[in-house]
Amino acid sequence: MSLQSFSDRLLSEISEILARYPQPRAALLPILHACQRESGYISRDTETAVAELVGIPAIDVRETVSFYSLLLDKPAGKYHLQFCTNLSCTLLGAEESVAAACRKLGVHPGETTRDNRFTLTTVECLGACDLSPSLQVNDDYYANMSAEKVNELLDKLK
Amino acid sequence: MMEKILSRHFFNAEARKLSFYLNDGGYEAARNALTQMTPQQVADQVIRSNLRGLGGAGFPAGRKWSFIPKDSPNPRYLVVNCDESEPGTFKDRHILEWTPHSLLEGIIIAAYAIGASQCFIYTRGEYLHYARMLQAALDEACQAGFFGKNIWGTGFDLDVLIHLGAGAYICGEESALLESLEGKKGWPRLRPPFPAVSGLFGCPTIINNTETLSYIPAIIRYGGSWFAGLGTPQNGGLRLYSVSGHVKNPGVYELPLGTPLREIIYTHAGGIRQGRKLKAVIPGGSSTPVLRADEIDVRMDFDSLAAIGSLLGSAGIIVMDESTCLVKALAVLAKFYHHESCGQCTPCREGTGWMARILNRILDGQGVRDDLENLLRVAGNIRGTTICALGDAAAMPVFSFITKFRDEFESHVLQGRCLASK
Amino acid sequence: MPTLTIDGQQVTVSKGATIMQAAEALGIYIPRYCYHPGLRVAGSCRMCLVEIEKAPKLDIACYRQAAEGMVVHTTTEPVKLARQSILEFLLSNHPLDCPVCDQSGECDLQNFYMEFGLYQSRFLENKIKRRKAFPIGRHVMLDNERCILCSRCVRFCEEVSRSHELGIVNRGDRSEIALREGSQLDNEYSGNVIDICPVGALTEREFRFQCRVWYLNRAASVCPGCSRGCNIELHYNVNRPHQSGGKRVLRLKPRFNAEVNKWWMCDEGRYGFEFIDAPSRLQDFEIRTAQRTVVASREQAVQTLSDWIGDSIDRHGSQSLGIFLSPKLSNEDLYGIGKFARHVGIDCLDFRNPSERPGYQDDFLIQADKNPNTRGCLELGLYRRSEDSGGWMAGEIQRGKVRVLIVFLQDLALAPEFQQVLGRLERLVFVGSNRNGTAEIASLVVPSATYAEKDGSFTNFEGRAQRFERAVVPLGSAVAEADLVASVAVSFGMQREEFERERLLSDLRREYPFFDQEALNPPELEWVYQTPIGQERL
């Protein structure tokens, strides 16, 4: 598997991205985002293919992918629950929401449910402390979470 | 005199639109700057405004611009720091959501002043939706001819690219941001050279915070002296205070620099929830030294806070009431810095993890007598020895929490007892 | 040209020089982990923090440039404390492996701890567990627990070998050295990462558990692997060869030479020393007749050779003698042989093996000519200029002109030109260190000393003559080629003293001005690939 496994749509998106940057390497993060949107995570093969596209050593892509929290090197569930547990959210009870979600889904933070629907992680400040405790599900923000609201939300998402 | 600049239309979705902004006199300042003023005249107004960097370090914006070498043959870049990851800070998000054109207009003016025809806006990856709102605003402005080639027939070109980060607090640090923008992991650079001399792709680069740039249009429109007059001496203008934690009304409040912290908490943010008592306040984002309840009469400006041993930082105010366990609070922050240290330099890489582990052990009731001294010692060994300021940022809360709330820490370590009132 | 003061001593350095370099010029050693003179400055370990007057905080000596009037302190309390604390940080997650670590004795964690550390450990937490010793390439083992993330190895693979196998993945204290899955550290220069790793994180598979480094002796030498002539150190152990399977020479290390190889050497050269203690070594003089082969004494062998030469000259003139030299011989040996040849009137000489093809070459160190001394042979004129290879000598044998041939080191039996004709010779003499096809059919076999067993010099492709020094004694009865010739030459009226090695060299320098080079002065050893501390243990 390599570049051939990229869809035409992804390849054309990538070439559009590349065209926008003064240097191909600068397009690395946007390209990785595009790949992750397509397949949910960035496989080692994708890393190699992207390295080739951008013209850099594959280990450099490995370094980059492993450095950033939002870039996943293994698949996450359909819904990626990212609970903020930084200070403002913790002050307002973030831990109760996390505990409620863990209980309901039967997982620990960092784990994915067996049916691959939910991945639960705790994250650092989401820049939404006015909405504390805050939660991001995939790309969407949720405000003022509580154990109760977590349960409701999970029911809806199931 | 106007009381608000950026927050006038917060929570009004219409304000995001170009037509609304134009009706409000938008882009006039930029047009004026480009058609009537020289870049130096623009910079002079900014210097006169006393506008200081609102990303955290508070460096005077006009002075920073003047560091661009006059004779460099390389292209110049303007980079907008919209990484906003300092815990307790969410003002830039509000700008993206409610007044993106203020930022965009500020970008035109700043780019003109420094002679950049390419601008990158580095936004944290989590802000995808907000980045899309900004993109929509940018598309509208491009269509109106405010960006692109030969803007307003002046021969000045400017392109803007919105670039999404991927989840790393350190990429808010300007040199790490540049590395990240170049497609690398966010390892801060050694300095000198400073970005103004050698920044993005080795070219002269000015990096400013989102909020800093968003105030530029008003400064050009009403004059630097007008803006300076809104604040305290040397601390010009208004700024956006993010207030969170145990207050009744968390949110962003736009107030003059120098507004007393007490007023922000009690008058604007509605005071403490459930009638509880205030215990501690972090005044400027998680990296700034904590204040005790009896210190909140301080004026919220760079110099007044520095005078009492703290910092204004990003003006992210985190309010903690009497129910807060400060050992726990500090452990949360220590975990954050441990998680976010880039790992490049020894003291921060090893020290942040060490401090986090000691604090966790204390919380688990396994503290030993030496732990507090050891924490202070480790923090002291990190402070001033690292490549970037994240090391200091990790150390400062440890010093301030332990020295200001020693009894709470000792009670945890020695008696395994939490002093927070539940 | 700023002038600055370090620890009370003034020094003037060139513009752009760092405090580290200025200190070095004064002989002041500043401890360092990430800094390596051959690599881009990383400035990340923070071990080199020094105090600069008027600066708000300590600064790193490896990056901060010297400035006019700067006053630097490297021994004050804040500096000591900083060094101690960096060591404490580095050791906080470091395993207690020293008793089983090959680096022990040349480890900069150990060394600096003894010199600058010695604090009371206050680390109560569990250490981070990581992957222990595992091979990451043909020659290199990685131990992630021992790694201090100085990034020297990564920068080496980026900047020097330009092969980009290594990286630092993850973030914070989860960071570690990694390769891409399924890939290997397999560039031509991989062994250098072992040398520059300041700790025992990268160790040599070949050297693993062979010998504690403090039992090693060192000799300055020159790699015989190709015509670059990388400067090297031979590390050998004569007291405990039983611990390393009878091997005396245990490893080669590059020796700094700014013009030739800087701090580096290639793997081919580094691991090309096995022949020195290999079972194929010739250890005895052998005289072979159609019926049998007998081991002879040195005297017998010399006598036999002298007789054969004298006899052939008497019967057929000196044109009946041929000498096939080798570009692996030292300048001294070549010169000695040439001197003798001139004396007795042998002019049928060459060294260019017609079957030898150029080998692999790159744009860094490795040269296509796998011989260390081709240039020396050329400068000494020990070949027939009108021919472009040594194949002509096969014709002389074929025509019956050459009847006695003395072959040095080379396996002429492998060259098609010679295969056919060697059988026509009356006498075939082989002088060499290791057994080969030519030795098998020679009527006299003389075991010779390798470059590790004698003093000498090679001339590299650029014309740089470089000395190497003897590390170990010749194996068995092996002799240096010029010594053999000396013994023979006395029967032809020459003085033995003319062949003493220092004399050979000084005559050579006098007679051939080309060889009168600075680089031929005796080399000095510096402990360049690790810090000098701890050197006294070796």
Ligand SMILES: Cc1cc2nc3c(=O)[nH]c(=O)nc-3n(C[C@H](O)[C@H](O)[C@H](O)COP(=O)(O)O)c2cc1C
């Ligand atoms: C660890 C660290 C994180 C930072 N994060 C941010 C950030 O998220 N946003 C920001 O504007 N500045 C951040 N900064 C400050 C920037 O390095 C830089 O000073 C700022 O972007 C300059 O813009 P200004 O002068 O307009 O404030 C951070 C600094 C450090 C050391």
Ligand code: SF4
């Ligand atoms: S201080 Fe921390 S974040 Fe900054 S470079 Fe060093 S390890 Fe990285």
Ligand code: SF4
């Ligand atoms: S393996 Fe050695 S050279 Fe490489 S980073 Fe680790 S300590 Fe440094």
Ligand code: SF4
């Ligand atoms: S490049 Fe040549 S001389 Fe240098 S180490 Fe390799 S083989 Fe030896």
Ligand code: FES
């Ligand atoms: S602390 Fe949770 S969003 Fe800021």
Ligand code: FES
């Ligand atoms: S040697 Fe200077 S920071 Fe590592």
